[in-house]
Structures are given as C-alpha cells and as structure tokens.
Amino acid sequence: MAEAARKLSLASWAWVLFAALAAFELLADPVIRAAIPREEAWRQASAFVRERFEPNDRIVAAPAWVDPIVRGELGDLTELRIAALPDRAGVGRVWELGIRGATTFDAAPALERNFAGVRVRMWPVESPKIIYDFVTRIREAEVEIDTDAGPLACAWTRGRAAPGGLERGPMMPAERFVCDRARPWLWVGPTILADLELQPRRCIWQHPAGPDAVRTTFIDVPLGERLVVRGGIDYQVARRRYHAPVTLRVWIDDEIAAELVHHDGDGWSGLDIDTSAHRGSDASVRFETTTSDPYARLFCFAASTQTEAPRD
Amino acid sequence: MIDTRKLTRRDHVIGATLGLIYVAALLHTAPDLAMSRDESFYVHAAKNIAGWLSELLTDPASALDPDHIARAWRYNWEHPAWMKLMFAWSWLAQEHLGLFPRDSLAFRFPGMLTAGLLLWLIYAWGASVMGRSGAIFASVAFATMPRVFYHSHLACFDVPIAFFTTLTAYAYWRALVDRRWIPVLGLAFGIALATKHNSWMLPGIFIIHFAVLHADQARAVVEERTPMTWLASMLVVGPLFFIVTWPWLWHDTWNRIGAYVTFHLKHVHYTYQFLGVSYFEPPLPFSVPFVMTLFTVSAVVLALAVAGIFFERLELRFPWRLNPGDPTTRRTDLLWLGCLLAPLLAIALPSSPIFGGTKHWLGAYPFLALFAGRGLLAVAERANLGPWLGRQWPSRAFAIFCLLPGAIQTAHSHPFGLSHYMPMAGGVPGAADLGMNRQFWGFTTGSLTEWLIEQLPDGGSVWLCDTTAGAWAMLQADGAVPHNIRAARSMSEADFALVHHEQHFAEVDYQAWVAYGTSRPAHVLSYDGVPIISVYENPARHERGGAH
Numbered sequence: 001m002a003e004a005a006r007k008l009s010l011a012s013w014a015w016v017l018f019a020a021l022a023a024f025e026l027l028a029d030p031v032i033r034a035a036i037p038r039e040e041a042w043r044q045a046s047a048f049v050r051e052r053f054e055p056n057d058r059i060v061a062a063p064a065w066v067d068p069i070v071r072g073e074l075g076d077l078t079e080l081r082i083a084a085l086p087d088r089a090g091v092g093r094v095w096e097l098g099i100r101g102a103t104t105f106d107a108a109p110a111l112e113r114n115f116a117g118v119r120v121r122m123w124p125v126e127s128p129k130i131i132y133d134f135v136t137r138i139r140e141a142e143v144e145i146d147t148d149a150g151p152l153a154c155a156w157t158r159g160r161a162a163p164g165g166l167e168r169g170p171m172m173p174a175e176r177f178v179c180d181r182a183r184p185w186l187w188v189g190p191t192i193l194a195d196l197e198l199q200p201r202r203c204i205w206q207h208p209a210g211p212d213a214v215r216t217t218f219i220d221v222p223l224g225e226r227l228v229v230r231g232g233i234d235y236q237v238a239r240r241r242y243h244a245p246v247t248l249r250v251w252i253d254d255e256i257a258a259e260l261v262h263h264d265g266d267g268w269s270g271l272d273i274d275t276s277a278h279r280g281s282d283a284s285v286r287f288e289t290t291t292s293d294p295y296a297r298l299f300c301f302a303a304s305t306q307t308e309a310p311r312d
Numbered sequence: 313m314i315d316t317r318k319l320t321r322r323d324h325v326i327g328a329t330l331g332l333i334y335v336a337a338l339l340h341t342a343p344d345l346a347m348s349r350d351e352s353f354y355v356h357a358a359k360n361i362a363g364w365l366s367e368l369l370t371d372p373a374s375a376l377d378p379d380h381i382a383r384a385w386r387y388n389w390e391h392p393a394w395m396k397l398m399f400a401w402s403w404l405a406q407e408h409l410g411l412f413p414r415d416s417l418a419f420r421f422p423g424m425l426t427a428g429l430l431l432w433l434i435y436a437w438g439a440s441v442m443g444r445s446g447a448i449f450a451s452v453a454f455a456t457m458p459r460v461f462y463h464s465h466l467a468c469f470d471v472p473i474a475f476f477t478t479l480t481a482y483a484y485w486r487a488l489v490d491r492r493w494i495p496v497l498g499l500a501f502g503i504a505l506a507t508k509h510n511s512w513m514l515p516g517i518f519i520i521h522f523a524v525l526h527a528d529q530a531r532a533v534v535e536e537r538t539p540m541t542w543l544a545s546m547l548v549v550g551p552l553f554f555i556v557t558w559p560w561l562w563h564d565t566w567n568r569i570g571a572y573v574t575f576h577l578k579h580v581h582y583t584y585q586f587l588g589v590s591y592f593e594p595p596l597p598f599s600v601p602f603v604m605t606l607f608t609v610s611a612v613v614l615a616l617a618v619a620g621i622f623f624e625r626l627e628l629r630f631p632w633r634l635n636p637g638d639p640t641t642r643r644t645d646l647l648w649l650g651c652l653l654a655p656l657l658a659i660a661l662p663s664s665p666i667f668g669g670t671k672h673w674l675g676a677y678p679f680l681a682l683f684a685g686r687g688l689l690a691v692a693e694r695a696n697l698g699p700w701l702g703r704q705w706p707s708r709a710f711a712i713f714c715l716l717p718g719a720i721q722t723a724h725s726h727p728f729g730l731s732h733y734m735p736m737a738g739g740v741p742g743a744a745d746l747g748m749n750r751q752f753w754g755f756t757t758g759s760l761t762e763w764l765i766e767q768l769p770d771g772g773s774v775w776l777c778d779t780t781a782g783a784w785a786m787l788q789a790d791g792a793v794p795h796n797i798r799a800a801r802s803m804s805e806a807d808f809a810l811v812h813h814e815q816h817f818a819e820v821d822y823q824a825w826v827a828y829g830t831s832r833p834a835h836v837l838s839y840d841g842v843p844i845i846s847v848y849e850n851p852a853r854h855e856r857g858g859a860h
Contacts, residue, residue, distance in 0.1 A: 018691055025736075028739075029721065033739070036840055065843065075831045083825065163803065164802065164820060171825075
C-alpha cells in the first residue's frame with residue numbers, strides 16, 4: 001500500500017510537470033504582451049527628444065528592430081546623411097530610444113528618462129567636423145569615363161528613377177550623371193547603399209566600367225586635416241564574395257593620394273588620407289574607379305574633408 | 313498481428329465534426345488574410361487550367377492539341393497538377409454557380425478542405441490505436457498549431473501534401489494487414505506525387521519500416537510473413553496517376569519529368585533569417601527545423617510528444633531484441649517516428665536547398681500530434697487521475713489545459729501567422745530579439761488595407777514590395793481595396809511605398825529613403841510591438857494634389 005502510494009505520488013508529479021509547462025505558456029503570454037510599450041509611450045518619449053533635438057544629433061534605436069518605429073516618430077528630424085552615416089564625423093550627440101533593456105552604448109549617458117517602457121538616453125560625442133561633404137556636393141562635380149576615343153563627359157540628367165525592389169541594389173535617383181545609356185548601371189549620383197552588415201550608407205554610386213576609368217572630379221575643395229574615404233559593395237552581391245575587386249584611386253591636384261582596393265567581404269571600409277600639410281588650402285579632388293571585370297560591381301563610396309572638432 | 317481497434321460510426325462522426333469545425337473556422341477567418349505570393353502564382357495557373365478544363369468539356373479535340381495543353385499548363389510547370397486542378401474546378405464552380413462570397417475563397421477552399429480531412433484522418437488513425445480522448449487531443453493539437461492554422465487557409469500545397477502524405481502512410485499501414493488497402497495505397501501515393509515533391513521520401517520511409525517489420529517476423533519465427541505487394545502498388549499506380557493527372561507530361565514526357573525533378577533538386581535558395589543570420593546558400597544550420605518547431609509549436613504539446621515516444625519505446629526497439637515466438641506488431645510508432653523525422657531531417661541536411669519556412673516540414677506535425685496524444689494518455693494513465701480523484705473530469709481538464717496554450721496562441725497569431733512565435737521564444741518581440749525570420753510572401757499587406765483606403769479616399773497607387781500584383785488584384789476582386797487604388801510599378805510613381813520587414817529587405821527600406829528623400833515612414837504596421845510593414849509617403853503626392 002505504501003509502495004502504491006509512493007508510485008502514485010511520483011506519477012502525480014510527472015502530471016504536474018506537464019501542467020506546469022502549460023501554465024508557463026499561459027502565464028508567459030500576457031507577461032510578454034504587457035511588456036510591449038504602448039504607442040503613447042513612444043509618443044511621449046519622442047516628444048521629449050523632439051523638444052531637445054539639435055542639428056547634427058543622431059537618433060538610434062535599441063534593439064535595432066524597433067528602428068522603423070523610432071524613425072516613424074522622429075525620422076523627419078534627421079537628414080539622410082546622418083540617418084545613413086558613412087563615418088563618425090559630423091555627429092554632435094546621440095539619442096537612443098530603447099526598449100526591453102537593450103542598448104547601443106555601454107557608457108553612462110548624460111541624460112536618461114523612462115516613458116512607460118521606452119527609455120530615452122543621450123550621449124554627447126566628440127567627432128570630427130566635416131568641412132566638405134562630397135556626397136552632398138556631387139552635383140557640382142565633373143564626371144567622365146575613359147573610352148577608346150578618349151574621355152567622354154557624363155551629363156547631369158533628370159530622368160526616370162529606378163523602380164525599386166529586392167535585389168535591385170541601391171536606388172538610382174532621378175537626378176544623376178549618365179555616362180552611357182546602353183549601360184544603364186553606368187551612372188554617378190547620390191544614393192544609399194546597404195553594406196555587408198545591412199547598414200545604410202549615404203554614398204556616391206560609381207559603378208566601375210571595367211579597366212577604363214570612371215572619374216568624378218571636384219574642384220576647389222577646401223582641405224582639412226584628413227580626407228576620409230569609405231566605400232562598399234551592395235550587400236546582395238558582396239555577400240557572395242566571388243566577383244572582381246574594385247579599385248578606387250583618390251587624386252589630389254593631379255597627384256595620386258591613395259588607392260583603395262575593395263574586395264567582396266571587406267564590408268564598409270576605407271582609408272583616412274592625411275591632408276594636414278594642405279590644411280586651409282583648396283584643391284581639386286578626383287575619384288577614379290576601375291575593375292578587371294565590371295559584372296555586378298555595385299560600388300558606392302562616401303568622402304569628406306574633415307578637421308578635428310574644436311574642444312569646448 | 314492485431315494491434316488496432318476497428319473504427320465505428322461514432323469515430324467517423326467525431327472525426328468529421330472536428331474537420332467541419334476547422335473548415336468553418338478557416339472560412340470565417342480567411343477574409344483577414346491577403347493572398348500570399350505563392351498563392352497568387354497558383355491562382356494564375358488555376359485560371360489557365362480552368363480555361364483548359366472548359367475547353368476539354370466543350371471541345372475535347374482542341375483541348376488535347378499539344379499546343380493547347382502547353383498554353384494552359386506551361387505556367388508554373390514546376391509544380392504538379394492535383395491541387396491546381398482542384399483550385400481550377402473550384403474556380404469554375406465559382407464562375408458558374410457563385411458558390412463563394414469572395415473569389416479568393418474559391419481558390420482557397422480545396423486547401424481548407426484538405427486541412428479538415430487531415431484532422432479527421434489524424435483522429436481516425438489515433439482512434440485506431442489509442443483511446444478516443446488521445447485521438448481527439450492529437451487532432452486538436454495539430455489544428456491549434458499557429459503555423460498550421462495559417463497555412464490551412466491558403467491556396468497552396470503545403471497542408472494538402474501534409475494530408476496526402478499522412479493518408480498514404482495510413483493506407484500503407486492498413487495495407488500491411490488488409491489487401492483491400494493496397495490499391496488505395498497506390499492511389500493515395502499517386503495523389504501525393506501529384507501534389508508536391510515531399511511525397512518522394514515516402515517509399516524510403518516505408519521500405520525502412522517494412523525491413524524492420526520483416527526482421528521482427530523472421531526473428532519471432534512468424535510463419536505467415538507480410539507480403540511486399542504494397543510496394544508494387546505504390547510504384548505502378550503512383551507514377552501512373554501522377555502522369556495521367558498532369559497534362560503537361562503527356563508530351564515530351566521524360567524531358568519534362570527530368571526538368572521537374574532537377575528544378576527541385578537544384579532549387580534556388582531563399583534568404584532565410586535564423587538566430588540573427590540571413591542564410592542565402594547552404595548549409596542552413598542543422599538545428600533550423602527543430603528550433604523552429606520548438607519556437608512555433610506549443611511547448612506542452614512538444615513535451616507530451618516526447619513523452620509519447622518515450623512511453624512507446626518498446627515499439628521502437630531493435631528487431632534483435634525479439635525472441636522466437638514473441639508476438640509481433642505493425643510497429644505503428646516506428647512508422648510514425650519515421651514520418652515525423654523524415655521531413656525535419658530532409659530540411660536539416662546540409663545539402664538541402666535553403667527553404668526555411670515551417671511549411672516545408674508541416675508533414676511531420678500530424679505525427680508529432682499523434683505522439684502527443686499517446687503522451688497525454690500515458691501521463692494521465694500513469695498519474696491515475698480519474699480514480700485518484702474519484703472523477704473522470706480531471707483527465708479531461710488536463711487535456712483541455714494542455715491544449716489551451718496552442719489554442720490561445722493560434723487565435724492571437726491571426727492574421728500574422730508567419731510572424732508569430734510561442735512564449736518559448738519570448739513571443740513575437742522575443743523572436744525579434746533572437747533575430748528570427750519576421751515574415752515572407754507579402755501577405756501582411758492585407759492588414760494595411762483599411763489604412764490605405766483612409767489615406768487614398770479618391771484612389772491612388774501603392775508600390776507593393778513583396779506583395780505580388782496578382783495578390784493585390786485578388787484584394788480588389790474580393791472588395792478589400794477599391795479598384796482605384798492600383799499597384800504601382802515604381803516607387804517614384806506611387807503615392808505610397810511598402811517595405812515588408814525582413815532582414816535582407818533592408819535595401820528596399822533605403823531605396824524608399826532615396827526615392828522620397830526621407831527616412832521617416834508615414835505609418836508602421838506592428839504586431840506585438842514588432843514592425844511588420846513600413847509605409848513611406850511620396851512627397852510628390854502633395855505636389856500632385858493627391859494628399860488630403
């Protein structure tokens with residue numbers, strides 16, 4: 001009898017384990033849903049940031065998957081240059097709107113407030129000052145492509161933008177330099193690249209034509225301590241890692257200043273060219289792309305002349 | 313080898329009732345779901361086939377002309393005919409009799425019907441080998457898997473093939489002791505072949521199972537061994553049915569069969585996000601089907617299935633553990649285990665093309681549910697709940713309690729079935745934290761129609777991202793969106809552009825930023841706080857005077 005009772009007790013415990021698992025699922029569900037911030041919380045947090053927002057502030061989301069919600073509330077405050085930052089320059093402060101305890105920075109914030117599950121934090125950041133942003137000034141450039149008959153100028157044109165869509169690469173904007181209508185990918189203009197980490201990068205699309213160079217020249221560019229260049233290839237192509245490398249040569253006043261050879265898999269990368277010797281002077285700056293095989297070389301670069309931000 | 317209970321009329325009433333209730337629930341909830349990408353392709357194919365069927369009835373000589381067959385059947389040649397024929401017949405019924413309140417339902421109804429029949433079949437097979445309560449539990453546990461509920465609505469092949477593979481397995485199991493089932497087995501396998509290529513693995517499962525059965529019988533020195541005539545039925549009737557029902561194969565047969573097989577063996581890889589990584593070429597991690605099952609099926613149902621397998625481990629023992637004179641069985645649980653594991657392992661293999669979605673191994677879940685039914689009965693029996701409390705209701709209450717999480721989650725998952733994750737994954741936001749796939753097929757656009765109608769009272773255009781023009785046209789035909797809100801071919805021409813959030817769709821987000829000069833969406837459709845679709849507004853719309 002005692003043995004039977006003991007068995008009954010053990011068996012009952014097994015039953016309770018399954019019931020407990022069901023109870024866990026039943027109870028966890030409302031707990032999970034209750035932890036989701038309401039729209040009102042997002043609105044209050046956004047209003048708080050909007051009141052204090054300054055030009056050159058950057059707004060980020062934590063975790064990254066709430067980014068569309070954060071942009072939906074505050075995206076109008078941020079220029080595309082900062083929303084799709086090519087490098088760390090030109091940012092004054094970082095605002096973070098986060099939920100679920102997620103964070104993008106480990107450092108203690110200068111400001112923190114909570115709005116029913118949405119946490120707002122702010123950090124002042126020291127970043128270089130941008131003197132000249134080549135992406136913003138692309139329309140002022142001269143673009144040409146080498147051909148058998150010599151260099152051929154590419155005209156700034158207003159045409160039809162790309163339709164958009166998955167695996168179509170960065171958006172071809174309506175206004176751009178058009179180099180060869182027979183090769184519709186051979187244009188130069190501002191766009192946003194999804195880099196190998198799927199991060200947005202505001203940049204100048206300059207798909208190489210092959211061994212013949214595509215050149216973009218900016219004249220009277222004010223120089224600072226550095227000329228910062230970053231480049232990358234579209235995610236959908238770069239992730240396969242089997243196409244030819246792209247060479248980007250940077251010329252300052254007809255002298256080669258640097259050469260970046262970008263391979264698939266390098267991600268968003270580049271170089272900082274020391275221009276401190278020319279600081280305060282103007283120069284012409286030329287960007288030249290070539291490749292051994294132009295197939296699917298969806299290359300895009302960003303560049304700016306920069307100087308250290310003055311310290312307070 | 314008697315290890316089954318004869319099904320009674322009452323059993324079939326119960327099974328049919330379960331199926332009917334499910335189909336009614338699917339019919340009731342279907343309007344909330346816009347058509348998915350794949351559905352729109354099958355609808356197009358079904359309309360072509362319906363035209364051909366009409367011609368076949370009125371002018372058979374013309375219909376059988378090779379050019380006419382090719383014209384009707386070339387589109388979507390990579391999928392066999394059976395369900396597309398069902399969609400086509402249903403569409404003809406809609407055209408001539410107006411049976412359904414919406415056009416989309418005409419195409420979806422045959423798939424829903426297979427979902428209802430599958431519940432009946434799960435119950436029937438379960439009731440043949442265990443108590444009715446376990447069989448009912450299995451059937452309802454399957455019905456209340458959120459992903460199963462979503463796919464059961466669709467004019468696709470995934471739930472139908474789950475039904476036909478289960479039916480084939482059932483017919484094989486019956487045919488082992490009853491010769492009358494041998495032709496039924498061939499026919500069922502033929503329908504499975506003619507539904508989807510998941511059926512290709514069935515002979516392998518059955519041969520392994522049969523080999524074990526034969527080894528049992530040899531070991532136990534059983535004089536009358538089970539004959540292998542079932543295999544002949546499968547190999548003759550099955551392929552014959554496959555070809556006869558698919559007119560595309562009536563000409564240039566071998567080349568077209570070769571192309572069909574090659575298409576699926578060398579299938580393109582879909583990009584699929586799993587634990588933060590977007591996989592776009594093999595190998596997909598081996599764990600994908602198992603972790604996805606853990607995250608999308610109720611934990612208590614899974615635990616009961618594991619318990620069911622554990623308690624039936626004697627049925628799974630090696631043949632050499634038998635002694636001469638030992639009784640042998642049909643090894644039902646071994647067959648179930650094979651049918652459960654094969655679809656999961658097929659996707660888990662490093663050489664398999666990347667598909668990703670749970671729909672590709674839905675065929676495993678009827679057997680998971682059957683094991684859960686086994687587990688439920690074993691646990692309740694060993695706990696001795698009824699006599700212990702002096703009542704029958706504790707056992708029933710326990711069963712209902714174990715079904716509740718799945719039922720509640722299924723209700724909550726609608727109409728975001730593919731975005732839904734169980735509490736085990738932390739729910740929808742927890743899965744987003746873990747970097748799990750958010751959705752595919754663009755069907756969530758159906759949850760935006762009210763907002764779009766509100767924004768475009770005088771009509772306009774929408775760039776649809778992952779939603780096909782065919783799916784949008786079906787929303788219009790169903791009256792869910794007016795015809796003056798049209799699908800735009802280009803973001804820059806549209807009033808609004810949609811971006812369906814999947815990790816690798818980030819580039820489309822950025823395209824919209826460039827096209828409209830802003831990173832601010834006008835609206836974000838969320839599910840449990842997780843973004844599903846961003847809608848961007850074209851600033852040119854204001855210049856055109858389209859905004860109110």
